Amino acid sequence: MSALDLETATAVLTNEGAFLDARLWDAWLGMYTEDAVFWVPAWKTEDEPTADPQTEVSLIYHDSRERLAERVWRLKSGLSIASSPLHRTAHMVSGVRLLGDGKVGSTWTVHRYDPRAKAQHVFFGRAEHRLAGRDGLWKIAAKTVWLMNDQIPTVLDFYML
Amino acid sequence: MRFNFPDFVDDRVDDGVFRVHRRVFSDPAIFDLEMKYIFERTWVFLGLESQLPRPNDYLTTVIGRHPVVVMRDNEGDLGCFLNSCPHKGATLCPLMRGNKRLHVCPYHSWSFDSAGRNRAIKGLEKGRYAPAFEALNHDMIPIARFASYRGLMFGALSADVPSLEEHLGGARAMIDIAAAQSEQGLEVLPGAVSFTFAGNWKMQLENCSDAYHFSSTHPSYLRLLDRRKEEGVDVPRAISGADYWLGEAERPLGGSICFDHGHVLNWNHLDVTPALPLYDAIAALDARVGRTKRDWMLRLRNLTLYPNVQLAENVASQLRIIRPISVDRTEMLTYCLAPVGEAPERRALRIRQYEEFFNPSGLATPDDASAYEACQSGHRAVSGGWLQGYSRGMTGRLWGGDMTSEDLDAAVVSASSGCMQLGDETIFHGGYRQWRALIEKGLREERTEA
DSSP states (O other): OOOOOHHHHHHHHHHHHHHHHTTOHHHHHTTEEEEEEEEEEOBSSSSOBOOOTTTSOEEEEEOSHHHHHHHHHHHHSSOOGGGSSOOEEEEEEEEEEEEETTEEEEEEEEEEEETTTTEEEEEEEEEEEEEEEETTEEEEEEEEEEESSOEEESOOOGGGO | OOOOHHHHEEEEGGGTEEEEETHHHHOHHHHHHIIIIIITTSOEEEEEGGGOOSTTEEEEEEETTEEEEEEEOTTSOEEEEESSOTTTOOOSOOSSEEEOSEEEOTTTOOEEETTSOEEEOTTOGGGOOOHHHHTSOOSOOBOSEEEEETTEEEEESOSOSOOHHHHHGGGHHHHHHHHTTSTTOEEEOSOBEEEEESSOHHHHHHHTTOGGGHHHHOHHHHHHHHHHHHTTOOOOOSSOSGGGGOOOOSSOSEEEEEOGGGOEEEEEOOOOSTTSTTGGGHHHHHHHHOHHHHHHHTSEEEEEETTTEEEEESSSEEEEEEEEEETTEEEEEEEEEEETTOOHHHHHHHHHHHHHHHSTTSSSHHHHHHHHHHHHHHHTOGGGOEEOTTOTTTTTOEETOOTTTGGGOSOOSEEEEESTTOOOOTHHHHHHHHHHHHHHHHHHHHHHHO
């Protein structure tokens, strides 16, 4: 495969948000490698996020696509009151830049609307994706999301990031 | 407002009746009474001493509506003060935690040492103060009572409280068990998680003790565990899925204990599998603390210390601090606890299980918080009157304790135990009796003063 360029990286990140907003869960899962790491650190202090998921608490830490597939199953199961109804989301990705070695930095916001509570909220932060070539396609091998407003109203799930 | 207890809680257990009115969760006047006479008159949990290990460390929190700061002074002694400058009232310590020898107010630079003593008033000499001002104490204002038990720090804004040991009463036995899991005690892991929900604080208080909700609120979590088992996924779990609620055994498999002053415990048997973070330590625990305490350590234990802290221990341990914001809004601050000196792979397993179960971004807690919000919406149907959720276990509860509580060697008000499906609700009664006692005491004193 040729080297990752900014246009391709931007398209991957934009597609990811679009798939989540459209609830195309299988398409979203298909963007990840089997051994993908999905990580949302928590915060230790006002200024410092957690840095080691093996010794510190994260908001979310999964080290395989199967764990993400479980979350998708949970949303669709009808067995989770927090996911029934699902919140409506709109992902915005900006400031996409190449960091080398397949890493892609970005800044994001997700607007979410909870139709049950008629309440809306905006999550925002930075993200770093690591993309890896698989069978001629760029897949997400790792996604780290630093959530800036980490006091969470009721629920935070993967599709709101 | 006129507070006539039977209007809010119908406590006639001798007739088999205990009911709570929807207004208890939805009436702002009740919330005001709770802040004034419960949170601002009794012992409230502040934090763990281990969060302030060094001289000049501080930690900020709230007691009811009052911002406070716990400080370790230069000599290593702990104190707790209102986090409000005596001059114009600004909060002196802005961060959750920090380390400062000198706290300088950001507004007019009055400064205070880590023992709360005023060290300087800017421009004192040129200020043309009256002698009456110089006669005032300019130090930070200490709270009325401050004490620790086993490293758990508590404070009270009223001096008219029993000693902390007396207040905790029989619940101390459960704190002792939690603290003895490691010879070096428990530590708070880095990473604080906070969430809010649009519901009354007592929803969280009750849910932690509510064994009845587990299978119906968390089926997605339980089914996921089943799926992993079916697919042979190598993720050890101590809470098994569908069989979680099956089976009668010779000994009770779960139950609840009410201690004095509203503190309660609910517990369940857990399968002893390698998924338990304490699994490798079982033999050592047997030798160090004895079989009885070891067995308690291996059970699921949810301890509520009235009114604002919960220690939830199952496949991981969570410290939950409840902060009521308004009658229909609550803020939660949560920490993962772990025995000091735990093996790295055990620690990592504990953290994964913790995040999955306890986080507002996990697979279980969001369903609890969403259920609280559903209740809060439903409580607006005030004309629906009394709630029926305080009745399970009414004919099985034993005053003074039962076979499951006798080995605790602790003062117990009542205990209830049985199979996994019991889902005892008499556990909630203790909290409402303390609720009544504190509010009625506060109102009585107010009438006397007036």
